[in-house]
Amino acid sequence: MSDNHAPRTLSQRLGWTGTIVAATLVFVFLMAPIIAIVPLSFSSSTYLTYPLPGVSMRWYQDLFTSDKWMLSVKNSFIIGIASTVLSMILGTLAALGLASWKSRLKSLVMAIVLSPMVVPVVITAVGVYFFFAPLGLTGNYAGLILAHTALATPFVVITVSATLQSFDTNLSRAAASLGAPPLLTFFKVVLPLILPGVASGALFAFATSFDEVVTVLFLAGPEQRTLPREMFAGIRENISPTITAAAVILTIFSVALLSCLEWLRRRGEKLKAAVH
Amino acid sequence: MAAFVATGAEIPLKRRLRRAERTRQLKALGLVVPLLAFLLFTFLVPIGGMLWRSVDDWEVGKALPQTVVALKAWDGKDLPSEAAYAALASDIRRATADRTLAVAAKRLNYVVNGYRTLLTKTGRALKEQPAAGEAKAALTGIDPAWGERATWSAIKGAGGPVTDYYLLAALDMQRNLDGSIVSAPEEQSIYQGIFLRTFGIGLGVTLTCLILGFPVAYLLASLPPKQSNMLMIFVLLPFWTSLLVRTCAWIVLLQDQGLINDGLRWLGILDHPVRLIFNRTGVFIAMTHVLLPFMILPLYSVMKAISPAYMRAAASLGAPPAVAFVRIYLPQTLPGIGAGGLLVFILAIGYYITPALVGGAGDQMISYFIAFYTTETVNWGLASALGAVLLSATLVLAVVYGKLVHGTATTGGVKN
Structure with missing residues (x-):
């Protein structure tokens, strides 16, 4: 632990106060838009302005009774869950292999595996669109699931690899x-110990798919529009309070994901402490 | 048990260890292969395909194949030979009949504005294949643009199979009539x-x-x-x-x-x-x-x-x-x-x-x-x-x- 927060001289104290003030302003900048949108979703007015003329649940009612929005929620979950499962299997296997593979090619393979994270999504989306269109993989779930799996798998590889670094191979x-x-060793010994890593990889993968809109723009037909795609269309046209209601629901969802991740991280630390 | 010890003695430990290590490495590789194969299909090949499209130049060669062949020998200094005119007339007539002209017209229109109109107009006006030796006169008669070098060098430049046209265009550059790389005109430089x-x-x-x-x-x-x-x-x-x-x-x-x-x-x-x-x-x-x-x-x-x-x-x-x-x-x-x-x-x-x-x-x-x-x-x-x-x-x-x-x-x- 550092003792920087216990400054002694005047100029040190000034510097520390400046840091606190600056950081607080940045925290406000980071949180303000997310907090400011919440009350607006309960507004009784169609205008997204403060002060609120009255409180109502009409926009939530709108959201949950709209076929368009409900279809998009269903699509997001179908695509998100399918690509999470696929990327979990592919990513965990690859991370296990990479952990015990010794070759000069390893860094190249690692670079390839992680490249979907680095390449601008538009480029991936355009390439996949050109390639999938003649194969009949546009305008259906399959193409979107495949594309999202490619984008999500690097996160699983990274989180599982990180967990494997502290895994004691003597146990297996x-x-x-x-x-x-x-196989029994894997399921009874290895998997339970790396499970926190696999699970946080899965959360990252799900969040990646759930938030992805660029490949959806290129590959989805009207029947596969996901929640972010519907929001994109809504923001483009005219922001109605229904979008703010959707935004609030999505934010609650992010909070839940983040809490799961934090819980997994703590659990992983406890496991590590217990093993060593 | 005795047999096990006997085989163990025949193969030196070092080699057995090396063999075991090799099997382990193969197994490790086997675990990575599914993801690599998946990414090959959903990521690497699509991006490779996109890169290929940035140099691929198939449209003109497909619609005007004889012309492209006839222009191979053309040095670009004067107008092309009568044979090239005849080939073009024949190509345009066939491409108009089987409706493949539009794709080539779109490609050529990137290079010379108005090319689409020129090709459609020529296709419509060419009722029959001009008699031997009269193709040049017939085409320039339909549109004087066929008597210009730029019109022809556009076809030669887009003849394929690969081109640097798009990559140069992405950097606001182009090839001039002599084939050297120059900056694109200001109004096209975006x-x-x-x-x-x-x-x-x-x-x-x-x-x-x-x-x-x-x-x-x-x-x-x-x-x-x-x-x-x-x-x-x-x-x-x-x-x-x-x-x-x-x-x-x-x-x-x-x-x-x-x-x-x-x-x-x-x-x-x-x-x-x-x-x-x-x-x-x-x-x-x-x-x-x-x-x-x-x-x-x-x-x-x-x-x-x-x-x-x-x-x-x-x-x-x-x-x-x-x-x-x-x-x-x-x-x-x-x-x-x-x-x-x-x-x-x-x-x-x-x-x-x-x-x-x-x-x-x-x-x-x-x-x-x-x-x-x-x-x-x-x-x-x-x-x-x-x-x-x-x-x-x-x-x-x-x-x-x-x-x-x-x-x-x-x-x-x-x-x-």
């Missing part, structure tokens, strides 16, 4: 020496 | 400006993020874990909030009747609303907000590792706090500044959604034009060429980033 050797076949 | 704008916005956002992110990272790294974990929520919650939600929120806040404008008027700072959204200001504010966590997190992890002993040593040697900060602390944060800055810049130059929603027509970045040429005007060659330029810039920066952080990747959510 011990299991093997006691006669456990490799 | 992409250099758009790339400059893209990098300019990226640099501006990166610097803003650094200025805003530094004190936050410093505070978080200096506080005891309990407090910094609490404050970290203010960084992570926006990070996890949907990009669309944040963009929407900024539009609501920054609009003419929004909270910011109302607040400034209430305070008496303004007497009429200032335009804060659908212009460059809005793009800067919204992009900085989205990318700020990508700056704070790498900076924080570097600052966290800086031992306070250095600053204490500097102080004990008589350095005033400001001097100690600039000469001792700041240089140690450079890896974090470099990593965060590069990460923000790489992500920023690929931005599409945020500028599309909060920017005006003059604030769109290169990604917007890639999408525009793909879906709106269907000029896939140019879309791919612009994509190739953006991709190269990104990959170069990503390699530098990889070197900087020594291959240890950050777990950042790439939201775009």
Whole structure:
């Protein structure tokens, strides 16, 4: 722990106060838009302005009774869950392989595996659109799930690899020496220990798919529009308070995801402490 | 048991170990192969395909095959031979009949404006194949443009199978009649400006993020874990909030009747609303907000590792706090500044959604034009060429980033 927060001289104290003031302003900047949109979603007026003329739930009612919005929620979950499952399987396997693979090619393979994170999404989307269109993979779930899996898998590889770094391989050797076949060792010894990493990778993967709009713009037909795609269209036309209601629901969802992640991180730390 | 010992004695331990290690390596590779195969299909081949489209030039060769062959021998100095005219007349008649002329006309129209009209007009006027030796007269009779070198060099240049036309166009360059590379005329030169704008916005956002992110990272790294974990929520919650939600929120806040404008008027700072959204200001504010966590997190992890002993040593040697900060602390944060800055810049130059929603027509970045040429005007060659330029810039920066952080990747959510 540093003792920077216990300044002694006047100029140190000034510097520390300046840091606190500046950081507080930035925290306000980061949080203000997310907080400011919440009351507006309960406004009784169609205008998104303060002060609120009255409080009502009409925009939430609008949201939950609209076929268009409900379809988009369903689509987001179908695509999100399918690509999460796919990227979890592919990413965990690859991370396990990469952990025990020793080759000069390893850094190249790692770069390829992580590249969907770096390449601008528009480029991926355009490339996939050109390639998938003649294969009949546009205007249906399959194409979107494949594209989102490609974008989400790097996060699973990274989180699982990070967990594997602190994994004691002697544990799986011990299991093997006691006669456990490799698959049993994996499910009974390895998987339970790396599960926090796999689960946070899955959360990252789901969030990536759930928030992705560029490939949806290119690949989805009207029947596959996801929640962010519907919001994109709504913001383009004219922001109605229904969008703010959708935004609030999405924010609550992000808070839930973040809490899960934090819980997993704590659990992972506890596990690590228990093993060592 | 005896047999086991016997075989064990025959093969030296070293070789058996090597064999076991090889099997282990093969198994490891086998675990990576599914993902590699998947990415090959959903990512690498599609991007390779896009890169190929930026040089692929098939349209004219398909619609006017005989002409392309006849022009192979043409040196481009004078008008082509009578044989080329005859080939063109025959090609145009056939292509008009089986309706393949339009694709080639579109391609040639990129090079010479009005080519589409010329080809359609010629196709309609050519009722029959001109008699031997009269093709040149017949074609120039339909339109004098067939008596110009530029008309012919356009066909020769677009004859395929590959072209540098789109890549040059993406950099505001073109080939002149002699085939040398020159700058495109000023009224067609837009992409250099758009790339400059893209990098300019990226640099501006990166610097803003650094200025805003530094004190936050410093505070978080200096506080005891309990407090910094609490404050970290203010960084992570926006990070996890949907990009669309944040963009929407900024539009609501920054609009003419929004909270910011109302607040400034209430305070008496303004007497009429200032335009804060659908212009460059809005793009800067919204992009900085989205990318700020990508700056704070790498900076924080570097600052966290800086031992306070250095600053204490500097102080004990008589350095005033400001001097100690600039000469001792700041240089140690450079890896974090470099990593965060590069990460923000790489992500920023690929931005599409945020500028599309909060920017005006003059604030769109290169990604917007890639999408525009793909879906709106269907000029896939140019879309791919612009994509190739953006991709190269990104990959170069990503390699530098990889070197900087020594291959240890950050777990950042790439939201775009």
